[in-house]
Amino acid sequence: QKEVEQNSGPLSVPEGAIASLNCTYSDRVSQSFFWYRQYSGKSPELIMSIYSNGDKEDGRFTAQLNKASQYVSLLIRDSQPSDSATYLCAVHSGGGADGLTFGKGTHLIIQP
Amino acid sequence: KAGVTQTPRYLIKTRGQQVTLSCSPISGHRSVSWYQQTPGQGLQFLFEYFSETQRNKGNFPGRFSGRQFSNSRSEMNVSTLELGDSALYLCASSLIWGNPGANVLTFGAGSRLTVL
Numbered sequence: 001q002k003e004v005e006q007n008s009g010p011l012s013v014p015e016g017a018i019a020s021l022n023c024t025y026s027d028r029v030s031q032s033f034f035w036y037r038q039y040s041g042k043s044p045e046l047i048m049s050i051y052s053n054g055d056k057e058d059g060r061f062t063a064q065l066n067k068a069s070q071y072v073s074l075l076i077r078d079s080q081p082s083d084s085a086t087y088l089c090a091v092h093s094g095g096g097a098d099g100l101t102f103g104k105g106t107h108l109i110i111q112p
Numbered sequence: 113k114a115g116v117t118q119t120p121r122y123l124i125k126t127r128g129q130q131v132t133l134s135c136s137p138i139s140g141h142r143s144v145s146w147y148q149q150t151p152g153q154g155l156q157f158l159f160e161y162f163s164e165t166q167r168n169k170g171n172f173p174g175r176f177s178g179r180q181f182s183n184s185r186s187e188m189n190v191s192t193l194e195l196g197d198s199a200l201y202l203c204a205s206s207l208i209w210g211n212p213g214a215n216v217l218t219f220g221a222g223s224r225l226t227v228l
Contacts, residue, residue: 034217043202043219044155088155098168099145099157100217 006103019076023089032092116220137205144186
């Protein structure tokens with residue numbers, strides 16, 4: 001059974017610091033990796049996607065993928081109080097696989 | 113352009129009843145997926161439709177069913193409701209079916225179902 005593991009938190013980070021969120025996955029053939037942000041009472045919204053090993057940067061966000069270690073991370077630089085949310089890691093095996101497999105999310109709190 | 117629209121947003125049912133939830137995807141999107149979100153299990157994949165055909169199905173009992181219409185709108189149905197079916201049901205749309213690496217999943221606001 002495909003599994004995606006995340007530390008549930010809460011992860012508390014001071015404003016302006018770097019927040020580091022981690023995720024491991026069990027399915028070695030996974031091809032696509034996503035980070036979604038979900039505010040309380042809202043639906044998930046895509047923050048980053050990454051498909052190959054290495055780093056991918058978009059503004060204050062950097063996604064890192066290491067397929068050999070089956071590990072995905074999300075770094076948020078210059079953290080802002082508005083970044084306080086639950087961050088969901090999602091994995092897809094590609095082709096006609098069974099939808100996205102989500103982790104249960106990490107609750108991030110940015111302290112002003 | 114309009115996002116993914118889900119109706120109803122909130123509903124309360126009793127055990128044994130059935131419920132139908134509706135999802136209108138973003139205009140031009142042809143693939144619709146459904147997910148169940150609960151505090152204990154998180155987000156779990158229910159099924160995915162493309163061109164009126166169910167392409168994939170998650171590990172849920174047969175009480176959970178769905179369909180897609182020619183205009184890409186989708187409905188899901190849960191029959192013989194159980195207390196454990198209380199959840200947020202999220203619909204997501206994308207341009208095409210298959211590898212979501214090529215297509216971003218955009219979620220609707222969800223339908224929150226409470227079963228008493």
